[in-house]
Amino acid sequence: MSTDSQTQEHHAGDISHPTPKTYAIIAVILSVVTAIELWVYYIEELRSLLIPILAVLSTGKFALVVMFYMHLKFDHKVFSRLLVLGIILAFGTFLALLTLFKFSHPFGLL
Amino acid sequence: MSEASHEGGHHTSLGVDSRKLGMWIFLASECLLFGTLIFTFLLYRNKGIEEPNIPAEILDIPVTTASTFVLLMSSFSIVLALHAIQTGKIKSFQRWILTTAIGGIVFLGFQTYEFTEFVQGGLGLSTNVFGSSFFMLTGTHGFHVAIGVIWLLALYFSSLRGGLKVDGALKVDTMALYWHFVDIIWIVIFTVVYLFAVV
Amino acid sequence: MTEAAVQAPHSEYGLWSWLTTVDAKRIGVLYGVTAGIFFLIGGVEALFMRTQLMYPDNTFLSADTFNGLFTVHGVTMIFLFLMPMNAAFFNFMIPLQIGARDVAFPRLNAFSYWVYLLGGLLLVSSFVVGAIPKVGWTGYSNLSSSFFTPGIATNFYVVGLLVLGTSSMAAAINFITTIINMRAPGMTPLRMPIFTWTALVTNFLLLLALPPIAVALGQVLFDRTFGTSLHVPSGGGSATLWQHLFWVFGHPEVYILILPPMGMVSDILPTFSRKPLFGFSAMVYATVAIGFLGFGVWAHHMFTVGMGAWGAAIFSAITMLIAIPTGVKIFNWIFTIIGGQFRMTTAALFAAAFIPLFTLAGLTGIMHSSPPIDWQHHDSYFVVAHFHYVLVAGSVVGIFGGIYYWFPKVTGRMLSETLGKLHFWTFMIGINLTFFPMHFLGVDGMPRRVYTYQTGFNFDTWNFWVTIGAYITGASMLILIFNIFKSLKSGAVAGPDPWDARTLEWSISSPPPEYNFVELPQVTARDDFWHRKYELKNFQPQPDNQQVHMPPPSYWPLITALGLGVFFTGFVFEWYVLPFIGAPITLIAVFCWSFEEFEM
Numbered sequence: 004m005s006t007d008s009q010t011q012e013h014h015a016g017d018i019s020h021p022t023p024k025t026y027a028i029i030a031v032i033l034s035v036v037t038a039i040e041l042w043v044y045y046i047e048e049l050r051s052l053l054i055p056i057l058a059v060l061s062t063g064k065f066a067l068v069v070m071f072y073m074h075l076k077f078d079h080k081v082f083s084r085l086l087v088l089g090i091i092l093a094f095g096t097f098l099a100l101l102t103l104f105k106f107s108h109p110f111g112l113l
Numbered sequence: 114m115s116e117a118s119h120e121g122g123h124h125t126s127l128g129v130d131s132r133k134l135g136m137w138i139f140l141a142s143e144c145l146l147f148g149t150l151i152f153t154f155l156l157y158r159n160k161g162i163e164e165p166n167i168p169a170e171i172l173d174i175p176v177t178t179a180s181t182f183v184l185l186m187s188s189f190s191i192v193l194a195l196h197a198i199q200t201g202k203i204k205s206f207q208r209w210i211l212t213t214a215i216g217g218i219v220f221l222g223f224q225t226y227e228f229t230e231f232v233q234g235g236l237g238l239s240t241n242v243f244g245s246s247f248f249m250l251t252g253t254h255g256f257h258v259a260i261g262v263i264w265l266l267a268l269y270f271s272s273l274r275g276g277l278k279v280d281g282a283l284k285v286d287t288m289a290l291y292w293h294f295v296d297i298i299w300i301v302i303f304t305v306v307y308l309f310a311v312v
Numbered sequence: 313m314t315e316a317a318v319q320a321p322h323s324e325y326g327l328w329s330w331l332t333t334v335d336a337k338r339i340g341v342l343y344g345v346t347a348g349i350f351f352l353i354g355g356v357e358a359l360f361m362r363t364q365l366m367y368p369d370n371t372f373l374s375a376d377t378f379n380g381l382f383t384v385h386g387v388t389m390i391f392l393f394l395m396p397m398n399a400a401f402f403n404f405m406i407p408l409q410i411g412a413r414d415v416a417f418p419r420l421n422a423f424s425y426w427v428y429l430l431g432g433l434l435l436v437s438s439f440v441v442g443a444i445p446k447v448g449w450t451g452y453s454n455l456s457s458s459f460f461t462p463g464i465a466t467n468f469y470v471v472g473l474l475v476l477g478t479s480s481m482a483a484a485i486n487f488i489t490t491i492i493n494m495r496a497p498g499m500t501p502l503r504m505p506i507f508t509w510t511a512l513v514t515n516f517l518l519l520l521a522l523p524p525i526a527v528a529l530g531q532v533l534f535d536r537t538f539g540t541s542l543h544v545p546s547g548g549g550s551a552t553l554w555q556h557l558f559w560v561f562g563h564p565e566v567y568i569l570i571l572p573p574m575g576m577v578s579d580i581l582p583t584f585s586r587k588p589l590f591g592f593s594a595m596v597y598a599t600v601a602i603g604f605l606g607f608g609v610w611a612h613h614m615f616t617v618g619m620g621a622w623g624a625a626i627f628s629a630i631t632m633l634i635a636i637p638t639g640v641k642i643f644n645w646i647f648t649i650i651g652g653q654f655r656m657t658t659a660a661l662f663a664a665a666f667i668p669l670f671t672l673a674g675l676t677g678i679m680h681s682s683p684p685i686d687w688q689h690h691d692s693y694f695v696v697a698h699f700h701y702v703l704v705a706g707s708v709v710g711i712f713g714g715i716y717y718w719f720p721k722v723t724g725r726m727l728s729e730t731l732g733k734l735h736f737w738t739f740m741i742g743i744n745l746t747f748f749p750m751h752f753l754g755v756d757g758m759p760r761r762v763y764t765y766q767t768g769f770n771f772d773t774w775n776f777w778v779t780i781g782a783y784i785t786g787a788s789m790l791i792l793i794f795n796i797f798k799s800l801k802s803g804a805v806a807g808p809d810p811w812d813a814r815t816l817e818w819s820i821s822s823p824p825p826e827y828n829f830v831e832l833p834q835v836t837a838r839d840d841f842w843h844r845k846y847e848l849k850n851f852q853p854q855p856d857n858q859q860v861h862m863p864p865p866s867y868w869p870l871i872t873a874l875g876l877g878v879f880f881t882g883f884v885f886e887w888y889v890l891p892f893i894g895a896p897i898t899l900i901a902v903f904c905w906s907f908e909e910f911e912m
């Protein structure tokens with residue numbers, strides 16, 4: 004949160020955005036990955052691995068949108084830090100809460 | 114709410130526009146908002162459920178896949194809109210921004226269909242805690258999409274009336290960040306709420 | 313910049329100018345005055361409660377009224393007094409301290425204020441309609457369910473907090489953007505005044521802690537209005553979910569209340585010791601560390617709920633960790649005073665008194681962090697003593713320091729030092745007599761939130777003296793009010809730099825012109841003003857009476873806030889037409905807002 008690059012290299016507007024072609028490739032990848040997710044979902048043999056596989060695939064989709072469509076890859080790093088801060092806090096807090104409700108409130112759902 | 118004491122070209126400490134920074138700050142807090150909703154859903158997912166409300170059976174994966182696809186593609190169309198306005202192609206901008214708005218409306222249509230199906234199938238908002246947390250999570254998301262659609266249409270009509278000349282690219286950029294965020298939240302919801310339902 | 317924007321009528325006086333102002337300094341004054349009034353309301357509520365508790369088996373108040381009073385007192389003090397009072401200082405001081413002309417989003421700033429005011433009025437109106445919420449400031453479920461608290465009283469709590477949260481959220485986005493992006497050239501992070509640092513961390517806490525409680529409040533609202541059971545065990549909901557979500561917000565909230573006063577103290581002490589803040593960067597890191605750790609300790613409020621050994625142990629350990637950065641701060645303040653030329657002004661006295669008082673609050677806090685001890689203290693007067701040492705002996709004392717320190721900057725006039733010292737000493741006697749014996753009462757077993765007690769439990773004597781202390785505190789407040797009114801009329805003229813201070817806000821005239829700085833300062837050092845005064849010896853006052861183009865006033869923030877107010881009021885009174893009126897008003901106002909000519 005304390006980024007201070009007094010550098011003026013990042014001006015709103017003149018960031019070197021990817022071309023529409025890159026955008027289109029990303030769109031294709033996103034669609035294909037969604038299709039794979041669906042396929043994994045319907046394969047009974049993969050049920051035990053469903054959560055890890057889908058977690059990886061969706062994280063990939065998430066990352067692609069964030070990096071290219073939201074151009075975090077090319078933008079000022081303060082933006083990425085803000086998003087990471089929000090995600091880490093949300094993840095940490097709610098993982099802890101789910102764990103608490105699973106193990107620490109032992110009489111079921113209090 | 115687009116305003117900033119310093120416009121794009123003026124000096125700011127980071128050299129970025131305040132409106133865009135403000136949007137990212139807002140999105141950081143949105144992570145916690147949806148985090149809470151998803152957490153509540155996960156907590157209540159399998160609680161007190163009886164026939165016919167088993168999540169894996171009631172959730173309609175094919176329909177939701179279609180709506181997911183539409184939302185993903187609307188993220189694609191809005192980057193094209195942004196690219197168009199950045200390169201000064203106003204006509205192309207208007208086409209893509211309208212496409213995006215329509216994508217949002219189609220998504221909302223799917224959601225309305227889904228909600229009606231559930232209610233007719235016996236799962237209402239207050240039927241059980243699974244239903245409540247499901248409707249509140251997806252409903253909040255839908256609300257975000259609806260706000261986004263209004264915003265997109267505002268940008269579209271503003272551009273038809275010759276607006277967006279001065280700092281249109283920045284306004285679209287800021288809006289697009291919001292739109293993509295709503296999209297990535299849906300990526301998470303689709304996986305965690307819909308696809309994980311079978312385990 | 314368009315012609316219209318330049319020539320827009322720019323009224324500087326009168327009601328209309330206040331209703332449409334977007335100047336952060338004026339908004340700061342609005343926040344301060346409003347919060348001050350709510351402080352008095354909350355104080356009177358406290359005095360009512362203390363009068364009831366003065367004698368055993370007293371019948372001055374009914375149990376029901378008492379429940380309402382402690383609820384509204386807690387909510388008023390926290391959400392309507394302390395947080396907005398901090399926001400008052402943010403508004404006035406952040407732009408000045410970082411060398412900016414205004415905040416990043418002036419209209420959003422006005423919007424935050426109006427939403428806060430409406431939220432406050434909404435809560436107060438519960439008295440008018442005779443439906444006072446009685447669920448405590450913690451609003452625990454399932455007491456808050458429509459089964460246990462039917463009627464609209466609890467709606468005031470639920471909806472009121474949602475409205476106030478909206479205001480704080482908008483303010484947080486605004487202040488974070490301002491601090492990150494509007495600093496004067498050369499104002500690197502580690503050159504920012506420490507108050508601005510605490511403001512930054514506080515606003516991050518608000519930004520990230522408000523959403524969980526907003527969702528939880530929304531869930532309770534749904535439970536109450538649409539018949540869901542998310543917090544109703546008989547309908548399959550969890551009884552502990554609310555507690556968790558509330559405290560996920562609630563613990564960061566206590567830092568939201570205490571960090572800004574800590575920042576004020578850290579700005580005041582160096583000025584009156586004529587010495588830089590000891591261990592400046594350590595202070596910054598400690599503030600950030602407290603902010604982070606503050607998110608990982610919420611369940612220490614829930615030890616008695618039962619979490620098993622591991623849960624309790626982990627939350628206990630992280631809580632104890634917070635003592636480390638807190639200790640760093642305490643030693644930094646002490647070493648700032650030691651070796652300096654300490655000047656005993658009222659501001660300095662309040663700031664110095666903050667140190668031992670807050671330390672005491674911290675010590676009892678550390679005691680609660682141990683689960684077995686907490687089981688003993690929980691819901692007893694010991695906890696009441698603890699959090700009043702944090703909030704009154706800590707936050708309020710720090711804020712009083714801030715008021716004495718910055719009043720000359722805001723108004724151009726000095727507060728009377730004689731009255732100030734009288735206020736200081738009576739306040740010290742008052743609060744310590746009020747809150748210190750509460751420790752004894754708690755250890756002796758007097759429960760919190762009871763409207764009376766029987767004689768014969770050893771509670772009588774201390775309760776009597778506690779009430780006397782509360783009256784002394786109340787009287788002491790009258791001195792402050794008198795001092796403020798008197799000084800506004802006839803206080804000594806302050807001049808730009810009455811304290812020979814260190815930070816940028818003192819380099820411009822008092823009160824500052826609308827545009828703050830004609831030329832943005834070029835910052836070259838921490839405590840840049842001091843540096844220029846005494847090290848470079850090249851300080852040049854800013855030229856006065858300049859024409860600097862500032863954003864024009866706007867009434868859209870007010871109208872947007874009104875729309876939102878109508879929307880939410882519908883949920884309080886269960887008149888569901890109002891949301892359908894409020895929502896379009898809000899929407900249209902936001903529309904006009906975003907198409908308004910507003911450039912700088």
Ligand code: HEM
Nearest residue numbers: 358361382386389394448449450703704760761762782785
């Ligand atoms: C002279 C000043 C004050 C006095 C005499 C006073 C007195 C009291 C009393 C008697 C209670 C009820 C305790 C109980 O029955 O459990 C209470 C509760 C409370 N007070 Fe104060 N108070 C004062 C100032 C403040 C301030 C300045 C704050 C915060 C900024 C504050 C925050 C609270 C809170 C949060 C509660 C708990 C409410 C609840 O139980 O839900 N008080 N106070």
Ligand SMILES: [Cu+2]
Nearest residue numbers: 563610612613
């Ligand atoms: Cu706590």
